[in-house]
Amino acid sequence: MKKGLFSLASLLLIGNLTMAQKVEFEEYDLDNGMHVILHQDNSAPVVTTSVMYHVGAKDENPDRTGFAHFFEHLLFEGTENIERGEFFKLVSSNGGKNNANTTDDRTYYYEVFPSNQVELGLWLESERLMHPVINQIGVDTQNEVVKEEKRMRVDNSPYGKFLENVKVNLFKKHPYRWTTIGEMEHLDAATLEEFQAFNAKFYVPNNAVLVVAGDFNKADVKKMIQDYFGPIPRGNDIVRNFPKEDPITETIRAKAYDPNIQIPAIIAAYRTPSFKDRDAYILDMISTYLSGGKSSKLYKKIVDEKKMALQVGAMNFSQEDYGSYILFGLPMGEVTLDAIVKEIDEEIVDLQTNLISERDHQKLLNQFENQFVNSNSSVEGIANSLARYYMLYGDTNLINNEIDIYRSITREEIQAVAKKYLNPNQRLLLEYLPEEKSNN
Template identity: 30%
Template structure:
């Protein structure tokens, strides 16, 4: 569900909250088992339609990469469609299209995943194709030569020629001084230029092992039938030793960092980020759930604080947002962004001061019980609507498992959000919104450089 849809759903929390919580309180039957070769399999039953989603998740992404070899995880994702022992380049995708299936893949800092959505009676085909490329990827040199040019063009279109993406990439590289999260998922262009197919082969052999993967199947299936299929197609793939992968940890107090970027943009903008833990690294889970609710307090729709106070009230900004990823495998960022209201003559410095006022208000004054209840209901409504999708259910399970958490947290997080108190909100704001955790990026139009 996209952000607009989430916010639209959240507007109806008042009349929908009670039945939604009732629905959420009864999680779907979920089963877990592990093959002898180490492949973990998680099956979640959802029998509302004769459809199934199959996802294979690998514990490897850009945070696993080292300087000079960035972009390997994403490039390998592209090459996984370029042929295996049984099929030539693109043939697996053609077979799935002819079956009416939806398929794709994605890479992030922490994982790479491949998925198919298809009729339940076609699941065996999807698993056979997935197991084949896990066991016998070809990586032909001529296909790599063509595909690396596709990846470089993707980088140009999505990052280098897109000011907002380029600004965030530079900001993120500064905001994560100690961990692999400073590496862009697509890789730096200089590393793409010198990447070799031999490097990709070594990356595949290092990380693409059944004991480094999780198979997630959600939909109109039973655990017993998935187990039969998983054994049939995956059990003969041998386990291999996998390199150690340490959790990406950040400095507790890196010190205030600043960058000014002059880009091809018409309006100035601002990003502020605070180094904070994720659920995998927090001292207490309540800190993480408090940060999730703080993001919603600040930026949870029309009645949120940034929109009410800074946009419509002071007319300081023309737009502002807050977001936080609670589920990386290491430490995280709490990010605020805003565009000054240039029509009222507001500056980046004034905007930054306004954002600080909102954070300091949280530090001095816990939210009222009524405001927290409203925001929490919005967050829970959004989560419940999102989880109505079998694809979203599978993705949540896969992400949790692959970052080192448990899929069971998916069925526990609503209760965890309910347990957050106004004092938890104030404590999290006081602990984490400090200048020694702060990174700031000022983004200005190129023509301002000479002024």
């Protein structure tokens, strides 16, 4: 009966997939080098305008970390034609919403408006690019905002420095070794001229992709784009030549301390290739196999059956230049960190030694098919995907055919990639511990 239900679920999922429409888009370049992607969908009166800049934490000076994330905030301060503090008011008063986010690789700004406000969205983004006001008042204001964000999300959050400690131990040369939010003393020490120079270098049209997705008239929007973005001068070409990491050939052992936790964690992290590499897609599948839900291998064995851990997980933290494959566990009661590692390693060795079952393989394919359908279910999500695939992968049409990569992954490849990357001599073993209290 279970097999019949499983087959029925597979057929229903395939049926849903065939109904998922191909994302049609048009892309072209302005004379100043800005890339433009248009996705017209007139099914609902909503439009997303967005700009992704190819600038992230990895583009910072090691002594000035946090600049990229700081600009995510700073460029909402105002422009020559938008008074300070008015950016968000203009959006909300016209029925829209907006936000921005930063990673080590890129910064993304977007607005979602009723479709009759598409021109406002384009004007706002052109103002951010062409006429930003970067002055000491704005820098001082956002400095306090970023500090509060760091206190809330990192310094005072349980396990808030989890990724920070993985990165600093896993990367020794590449700028992925520091955090996206950066060091506050670096921001405090920075001069206004340094902020202005960062803007002049990276916030240029030839380092950006503009996406308009949703309900709009293509001819009208093309004219608006030319009018608002065409006159912006091209910037200097950005040359990146980041140092390469040496291979990890023996276990890196480290400890980190967190005053906000009572339960320790053990983390095993492996340096892996760029998310553009086929192996990264396979590692995505391995993560889902190991910890994608309560029926996954690690959760079922270590949490559910043996009751050795409160939580276990596996995640493939993929980035443009390298990835970090992270396994972790929080022990239950008197269970040791070493015991958790032993259990996790047994599952990895099994993955390296034996092919996963055909049933598990099909289950993985179904899960990724479902994710694919959901990722293209809104114009807001489509806009983000179009920008990301163009900017970071160099192939906009991955929005339609990336799922074919997952579909083509075999059980043999899953075994081979586990053998290639997930070995004890190629990893960081990090004990993440409650901070020891002083007796003084």
